[in-house]
Amino acid sequence: MTMTLLTALLAALIAAMPADASAQAESRAQDCAAIADNTARLACYDRLHGRAPDIAPDIAPPSVAAQAPVQPVPAALPVAAAASMPGQDPCSRLPEASGGARNFLGSTMSERWELSCRDQLPRFLPRPYKPVYLLPVSWTSRSNRSPARSSETPDNGLVDALDLDKNEAKFQISLKSKIWSLDDHGSLSVWGAYTQSSRWQVYNGRVSRPFRETNYEPELIVTHGSDVTLPFGWKASLVGLSFNHQSNGRAAPLSRSWNRLIGELSLERGETTVSLRPWWRILNTGNDDNPHIQDYVGRGELLVTQKLGRHVLALTARHSLRFGDRSRGSAQLEWAFPIGGGLHGYLQLFSGYGESLIDYNFRESRVGLGVSVVEWR
Numbered sequence: 592m593t594m595t596l597l598t599a600l601l602a603a604l605i606a607a608m609p610a611d612a613s614a615q616a617e618s619r620a621q622d623c624a625a626i627a628d629n630t631a632r633l634a635c636y637d638r639l640h641g642r643a644p645d646i647a648p649d650i651a652p653p654s655v656a657a658q659a660p661v662q663p664v665p666a667a668l669p670v671a672a673a674a675s676m677p678g679q680d681p682c683s684r685l686p687e688a689s690g691g692a693r694n695f696l697g698s699t700m701s702e703r704w705e706l707s708c709r710d711q712l713p714r715f716l717p718r719p720y721k722p723v724y725l726l727p728v729s730w731t732s733r734s735n736r737s738p739a740r741s742s743e744t745p746d747n748g749l750v751d752a753l754d755l756d757k758n759e760a761k762f763q764i765s766l767k768s769k770i771w772s773l774d775d776h777g778s779l780s781v782w783g784a785y786t787q788s789s790r791w792q793v794y795n796g797r798v799s800r801p802f803r804e805t806n807y808e809p810e811l812i813v814t815h816g817s818d819v820t821l822p823f824g825w826k827a828s829l830v831g832l833s834f835n836h837q838s839n840g841r842a843a844p845l846s847r848s849w850n851r852l853i854g855e856l857s858l859e860r861g862e863t864t865v866s867l868r869p870w871w872r873i874l875n876t877g878n879d880d881n882p883h884i885q886d887y888v889g890r891g892e893l894l895v896t897q898k899l900g901r902h903v904l905a906l907t908a909r910h911s912l913r914f915g916d917r918s919r920g921s922a923q924l925e926w927a928f929p930i931g932g933g934l935h936g937y938l939q940l941f942s943g944y945g946e947s948l949i950d951y952n953f954r955e956s957r958v959g960l961g962v963s964v965v966e967w968r
Contacts, residue, residue: 706814717768718768725963726959729790729958736753738753739845759791760793768782769781769782778815780815782810782811782812782814784810785807785809786810787808788805788806788947805839806839807838810835813831831854831857834852836850839947847881854868854870863896864895865894865895866893866894889909891910902926921941941955941957
């Protein structure tokens with residue numbers, strides 16, 4: 592009797608249910624079963640049976656976390672911002688140099704001389720130093736056909752006048768490499784550098800197109816990043832001292848060479864840099880190839896650079912720091928303008944003494960036009 596009554600009640604309940612309720616429940620169960628993630632599948636069954644989780648999960652299910660927006664990670668934090676984070680070393684939060692063209696060539700003084708931790712590159716890696724260019728046209732107002740006669744060296748004998756063209760080619764290569772550094776903050780570094788510039792009588796077939804003059808200039812440089820704020824938005828970024836040897840590698844009477852200690856103070860404001868470079872000549876113990884060279888080439892120089900987009904303007908002014916008939920020097924203006932890729936057109940204007948060592952006491956004006964791959968910092 593009892594079993595018959597239960598069967599009758601169950602049949603009545605099934606008959607009273609909506610026709611599609613069981614089909615809907617089966618469909619929802621199939622949807623839950625199709626979920627691959629274990630945590631999400633369990634949550635689906637809990638919702639289907641009206642059960643809330645006893646303890647909220649500490650970690651959101653992957654399927655939910657995947658829907659959360661991903662915040663972009665900055666490529667690099669400024670040093671000042673990183674330093675403001677408690678317990679954080681600024682350098683530890685900055686990526687290593689990628690070795691790309693911008694990191695190698697540098698667009699600021701800090702990048703060129705690695706004055707901060709974010710600008711550090713491996714030691715002994717060649718870096719640009721002075722401009723690297725090729726001038727197929729380098730025309731002078733007057734040629735120094737008798738450099739031996741014009742030299743003030745008593746031991747220089749007389750030689751025949753040279754057969755020179757006023758137009759020649761000129762090119763320069765210049766590299767430096769960091770040898771040692773005290774730390775990764777640019778506080779004190781030692782560099783080796785080498786610059787070579789050549790004047791080539793390539794259009795002078797009468798005398799077999801010789802190299803008229805090549806100047807070799809190795810240097811040992813010590814730099815210190817100063818980062819001192821000055822009035823009017825200027826900043827003292829670099830102080831340095833270098834030992835500089837310059838020669839033309841020739842024998843008397845055309846030999847020219849001298850040694851210098853060169854100091855440097857470099858200032859920056861925006862895209863403008865100003866470098867003051869006084870020098871002291873170290874006199875040779877033997878014969879002087881170029882006496883009184885300081886009264887012609889100068890006792891120091893001022894280098895001013897200005898960047899205007901991808902254009903670079905540079906003015907180099909040298910002076911003897913003397914008055915009267917010993918007041919001599921030179922000025923050189925350079926303009927690099929974009930052509931394509933990393934190549935720039937290059938215009939060079941020079942007037943004064945010492946365009947090369949062989950012409951240290953010879954006054955001329957010169958204009959050159961060509962291309963460059965490295966410009967002033």
